[in-house]
Structures are given as structure tokens and as C-alpha cells.
Amino acid sequence: MSNTPQHPTNPRRKYILLTLAALTVALSAGIIGVLLTEFLHLIENLISKTQQVPHLTPIMMATAGAISGICWWKLRQKNLPSTQDIITTRAQHYPFTRTTIDAFTQVFLVGAGASIGREAAPRQLAATIAHRLYHPQHFTPEERNFLTAAACGAALGAVYNTPYAGAAYTISIVSPTKKWSKILAALTISYLAVLIPRAIYGAAPYYQLPTYKLEYSSWIWVIGAILIGAILGTTFRIISQNIIQKIRKEHPRHWWKLPAQLCSLMLLTAAIATYQPNILGNGVLIIEQGLHHNITLSSFLILAITKPLLTLLSLRAGAAGGTLTPALATGASIGAYIALASRTPEQLPVFMLLGATSLLSASEASALFGALFTIELTHAPIELWAPLLMCSIGAEYLGKILNRHIQHNTWLNPPH
Known part of the structure; x- marks a missing residue:
């Protein structure tokens, strides 16, 4: 008896199966986005209540770091497949329970104040669920890979209310395609997923854009933003990826090592937050407060330096998570x-968006995603689209050129 997968040959049946699969992906991604958002708010509220008691917040943050370290020490006794492994089917086993715990631990640590992104959690959880839903007998490997990638993009869109950026992320991580059917499918899945959190939280932008002026100096800053964003974004991307790869290969033998490292990291974060409270979390506070002129000149400089450093230190200490919002906040x-x-100062919102878009586009190596993500987060008016697109395209292009040179630098990219 042959073990070869029997994929449906009836076109009508295949179309129905793919339609149902797309709807299931959208539904699961939307629900994941809501669950992880609610969990994040729960942890943030618990931490904020401790601020009423002196010295309790650092203790709670350190405890959260220790708990996260114990969880990851236990989880990493066996290999955990990355999201890319799941999408490309390189991994042979997809441990649903361990992946779920890993995702919630990431959000738990972000809610406690760690300087890491939370976008990796919904992506990996949605990818694992999507891949487990579809039996190889019913779908080709290419179809399963696309549905899994679509789940990642849709979950990202559901968390940040950015359906088009979510679709752009899907297209960026699957093999380059010019098939309009796949582009349309990615857009549909991402948009349907976002409808679920919108029904609960509304369709308001993630960040409220205040009054601003678009003047000639804004266009001059486009050039500066491209240069700074490309250099810092590419460097940040290479260093963070090297750290993540190294951490994935490590299997800590001593149960106390990860808890001790993350506990120390959270204490350091708490100490910095005493003087710069906006440093807490993935970077949302920096953008929110900055857009409304609630951060001083010197504080912006300190945050621009300490935010990426804390993110890299968090990853090196053993934390799992993303770098999307920290990169956005650094550029802003x-x-x-x-x-x-x-x-x-009247151009501060514009300068923040251009800086954020440039650094994000370079760090994610995707101009389309960087521009759409920033536009959707703020509902930026159409007059800002041209400079934002110039920043994203320029930063990605220059970043790719720099990447080829930086890869030869043994300090940034040490031999394995």
C-alpha cells in the first residue's frame, strides 16, 4: 500500500477545501490575536498596580524574569522549531503544548516590562495551529506552507490592527510570487482575521497622530532617515539574528542560569525605568508619549541608545521574542x-514616523511591510505616503548593500 499523499484532484473539491482552510486560518489568527492581547493587558495591569507600593515593581519584574527563565529552561531541553522551520516544513515535529507555553511566556515577559517585541508569539502560535490543521493528504506542501505563512501574517495583523501589513508580511516570507491569487488570498485572510479584534477593540489606529506640519525640512530628513535607518537597522538585524541563532543552539544544563540572567536583566530594566519609565515594554510607550511631546530632548537621545541595547541584552540573556516594535521605537x-x-517641534510626528519607517524597513528587510505597517498603525494621511515610501524603499535598498559588507565583519557576524 502506497504512503504517497493523495491530494484532491477534483477542482471543485480542491477550491472548497482551500476556501475552508483560509477561513479557518483567519478565524484562528484573529482569536490568537485577541487572546494574547488580553493576556498582555492583564500582566501590564498587574505590574502597574505595584507602582503604588515603593520598591515592589522591581521585585515583581525580577520575579517575572525568573519565572520566564525557568519556563524557557524547561522548554529548551528539547529543540523548539522556529516559525520559519514550521513554514518551510523543515521541522519534523511540532510540539503544540510547548510552543503555546513559549508564546505566552514571551508575552508575559513583555507585559512585565522587558524590552522585546511581542509579534513573534502570535506568529509562531498561529503557524503551529495552522500547520496542524491541514493533513498532507489534502494539501500539497506548497499549499500548506502558504496557509501557514498566511496564519503568521494574519496573526500579526490582528495584534496591531494592520491587515495590509499582515498580508505584506505573508508575501515576504513565502517564495517570491507574482500570482495575484496568492496576493489576494493573503489580503483576504489577513483582513478577515483583523475583523475579530476590531469587533472587540474597534478600528481606531494603534497610535493617534497629532497635528503636524509637512515642510521642506521634512524632505531633507528623508535622506538622513534613510542613511541612519539603513545603517542602524541592518546592524540591529544582523546582531539580533546572530544572538537568536546562538540561543537556539544552546541547551542550558543548569536550571538556575536562565532565571538568574533574566532576573538580572529585569532588574537592570527596572533601574533604567526609574529615570526613563518609557523604556518599559516593547516600545509602545516611547511612540505614544513621543508623538504627543511628552518626552524631552535628552530623554529621546537616551531612549534611542538604551532601547536597542536592552533589546539585544534581553535576547542574549535568553529571552525569546521579536524586534519589530523596539526597532520602530528606536527609529522614532x-x-x-x-x-x-x-x-x-511642529514636525516631530513626521520626523518620528520617517525615522521609524526607515529603521523598521531595514531591520525587517522589507520596504513594503515597513511602509504599510507605519501607515496602518497611525492611519497616516495620504500626503505622508510619498515620504514614508521613499524612506522604506531607500532604507531597504541601502540596507541590503550594507548587509553584504557587514556580513564579512567577524565582530558582527562571528563564524559558527
């Missing part, structure tokens, strides 16, 4: 500092 801080230092 640089843009805000330039706006205030050049005595054009």
Missing part, C-alpha cells in the same frame, strides 16, 4: 531627537 526616538534638536 532618533527622528524625534532630530526634530527637537533642529528646533522644529
Whole structure:
């Protein structure tokens, strides 16, 4: 008896199966986005309540780091497949329970104040669920890979209310395609997934864009944003990827090592937060407060330096998570500092968005995703689209050129 998968040959049956699969992916991604968002809010509220009691917040943050370290020490006794492994089917086993615990641990640590992104958690959880739903007998490997990638993009879109950026992320991680059917499918799945959190939280932008002025100096800053964003974004991407790869290969033998490292990291974060409270979390506070002129010139400079450093230290200490929002916040801080230092505070929102888009596009190596993500997060008006697209395209292009040179630098990319 042959073990070869028997994929449906009836076109009508195949179409129905793919339609049902797409709807299931959208539904699961939307639900995952809501669950992880609610869990994040729960942890953030618990931590915020401790601020009423002196010295309790650092203790709670350190405890959260220790708990996360114990969880990851236990989880990493066996290999955990990455999201890319799941999408490309390189991994042979997909441990649903361990992957779920890993995802919630990431969000738990972000809610406690760690400087890592939370976008990796919904992506990996949605990818694992999607891949387990579809039997190889009913779908070709290419179809399963696309549905899994679509789940990643849809979950990302559901968390941040960015359906088009979610679709762009899907297209960026599957093999390059010019098939309009796949592009349309990615858009549909991502948009349907976002409808679920929108029914609960509404369709308001993630960040409220205040009054601003778009003047000639904004176009001059486009050039500066491209250069700074490409250099810092590419460097940040290479270093963070090397750290993540190294951590994935490590299997800590001593149960106390990860808890001790993450506990120390959270204490360091708490100490910095005493003077710069906006450093807490994945970077949302920096963007929220910065857009409304609630951060000083010197603070923007400190945040632009400490945010990426804390993110890299968090990853090196053993934390799992993303770098998306920290990169966005770092670019926004640089843009805000330039706006205030050049005595054009009325352009601060524009400078922040251009800096954020450039650094994000370079760090994610995707101009389309970087531009769409920033536009959707703020519901940026159409007059800002041209400079944002220029920043994203320029930063990605220059970043790819720099990447080829940086790869030869043994300090940034040490031999394995």
C-alpha cells in the first residue's frame, strides 16, 4: 500500500477545501490575536498596580524574569522549531503544548516590562495551529506552507490592527510570487482575521497622530532617515539574528542560569525605568508619549541608545521574542531627537514616523511591510505616503548593500 499523499484532484473539491482552510486560518489568527492581547493587558495591569507600593515593581519584574527563565529552561531541553522551520516544513515535529507555553511566556515577559517585541508569539502560535490543521493528504506542501505563512501574517495583523501589513508580511516570507491569487488570498485572510479584534477593540489606529506640519525640512530628513535607518537597522538585524541563532543552539544544563540572567536583566530594566519609565515594554510607550511631546530632548537621545541595547541584552540573556516594535521605537526616538534638536517641534510626528519607517524597513528587510505597517498603525494621511515610501524603499535598498559588507565583519557576524 502506497504512503504517497493523495491530494484532491477534483477542482471543485480542491477550491472548497482551500476556501475552508483560509477561513479557518483567519478565524484562528484573529482569536490568537485577541487572546494574547488580553493576556498582555492583564500582566501590564498587574505590574502597574505595584507602582503604588515603593520598591515592589522591581521585585515583581525580577520575579517575572525568573519565572520566564525557568519556563524557557524547561522548554529548551528539547529543540523548539522556529516559525520559519514550521513554514518551510523543515521541522519534523511540532510540539503544540510547548510552543503555546513559549508564546505566552514571551508575552508575559513583555507585559512585565522587558524590552522585546511581542509579534513573534502570535506568529509562531498561529503557524503551529495552522500547520496542524491541514493533513498532507489534502494539501500539497506548497499549499500548506502558504496557509501557514498566511496564519503568521494574519496573526500579526490582528495584534496591531494592520491587515495590509499582515498580508505584506505573508508575501515576504513565502517564495517570491507574482500570482495575484496568492496576493489576494493573503489580503483576504489577513483582513478577515483583523475583523475579530476590531469587533472587540474597534478600528481606531494603534497610535493617534497629532497635528503636524509637512515642510521642506521634512524632505531633507528623508535622506538622513534613510542613511541612519539603513545603517542602524541592518546592524540591529544582523546582531539580533546572530544572538537568536546562538540561543537556539544552546541547551542550558543548569536550571538556575536562565532565571538568574533574566532576573538580572529585569532588574537592570527596572533601574533604567526609574529615570526613563518609557523604556518599559516593547516600545509602545516611547511612540505614544513621543508623538504627543511628552518626552524631552535628552530623554529621546537616551531612549534611542538604551532601547536597542536592552533589546539585544534581553535576547542574549535568553529571552525569546521579536524586534519589530523596539526597532520602530528606536527609529522614532532618533527622528524625534532630530526634530527637537533642529528646533522644529511642529514636525516631530513626521520626523518620528520617517525615522521609524526607515529603521523598521531595514531591520525587517522589507520596504513594503515597513511602509504599510507605519501607515496602518497611525492611519497616516495620504500626503505622508510619498515620504514614508521613499524612506522604506531607500532604507531597504541601502540596507541590503550594507548587509553584504557587514556580513564579512567577524565582530558582527562571528563564524559558527
